[in-house]
Amino acid sequence: MTTTPDAFAATRPRLHAIAYRMLGTRADAEDVLQDAWLRWQQADQAALQSAEAWLVTVVTRLSIDRLRAAKAERADYIGCWLPEPLVEVEERTPETMAELASDLSVAFMWALERLTVDERAAFLLRQAFDRDYDEIAAMLGKSEAACRQLVHRATERVRQGQRRFEVPRHTHRELLAKFMHAAQTGQTQAMEALLAADAEFVGDGGGKMPASSKVLQGGHRIANLYGVLPSKVEGGVDYRLAEVNGEPGLLRYFGGQLESAQAFVTDGERIVAIYVVRNPDKLQGIAQQLH
Structure with a gap:
């Protein structure tokens, strides 16, 4: 042919x-x-x-x-x-949509x-x-x-x-918006209420940014991890809703600079897993795209 x-x-x-x-x-x-x-x-x-x-x-x-x-x-x-x-x-x-035709x-x-x-x-x-x-x-x-x-x-x-759930897109986004607001204002208890008791947190710092070397488990532990940031980060912490690998996610900024891209898995009622990419080498393309 x-x-x-x-x-x-x-x-x-x-x-x-x-x-x-x-x-x-x-x-x-x-x-x-x-x-x-x-x-x-x-x-x-x-x-x-x-x-x-x-x-x-x-x-x-x-x-x-x-x-x-x-x-x-x-x-x-x-x-x-x-x-x-x-x-x-x-x-x-x-x-x-064409690019994201498969998972x-x-x-x-x-x-x-x-x-x-x-x-x-x-x-x-x-x-x-x-x-x-x-x-x-x-x-x-x-x-x-x-x-x-x-x-x-x-x-x-x-x-x-892999923990998989069929969750309507608007439900995923609404739950994430609530989590974003609680994280923005350091409301630890509100975040914990949105997290499953056995929620998992995976962080990738690539040795260039602080990140746990192992998967963290527990909604209480994860909520505390987010809750301390607003009072500790110079210049403040800001979040922005975004599409991360085809699903509702968050971009987090420290002092106006992109610090991480975050993806979330939810069962429709609680967040069951969070994946946070902090390695600056993996964020360069995002920063360039946004500019």
Whole structure:
């Protein structure tokens, strides 16, 4: 099938979605797409039966190679590793909706971190991008039976590591607005009432900003963590509602400077998990975007 010069551009959103979900950072995803584009330019495009299939295979394999290297680097990462947040300050645009066609919440990406490289690739290709097992086998260089087993194991591990609830968007946003107001004014008891007793808090400072090296548990403990900030931070603490990886979240500012991007999981009545990215390297893109 003859391809067109725009085939790469037309497929780019899907390619970026695959690379980001595999790698968790925009910089790594963009590097993979750049390498894929160079290979695309060198390929005999007219001889390809499917430009999209070829490009997806190339991006998947490049992402796997890069993720293997990243896994070794993350073994030395200080504290918890969370993905680089994707932030939209306003409501989703049609373009954003297309980008978020499959799950990329911070909670989901956090759960993916417990998978091996091959499990992550097989699981995402099957569950997020609906690829057939014969395609996955060809991309990963494994048998269909092996790929089915990879997806099965990955699905079980993701379920164990992710707390999922089907909550209406407006409910999520309203609960978060209440939490934001309480946090803004240091109302510890009000925050604790909005948090599940067994709520979890995951912070990523990357060794560059203070953050717990382990997952913190307990609504009372988390409420106190937020409650002391207004009186301790010079210049004050401010919050802003935002879309963080496709879900209602918060941006927090210390003295007018972006300090963190925060994602929340709720059961519709209480907040059950909070993911806070403080690592300044992962916030650079957000700050540039807002400016």
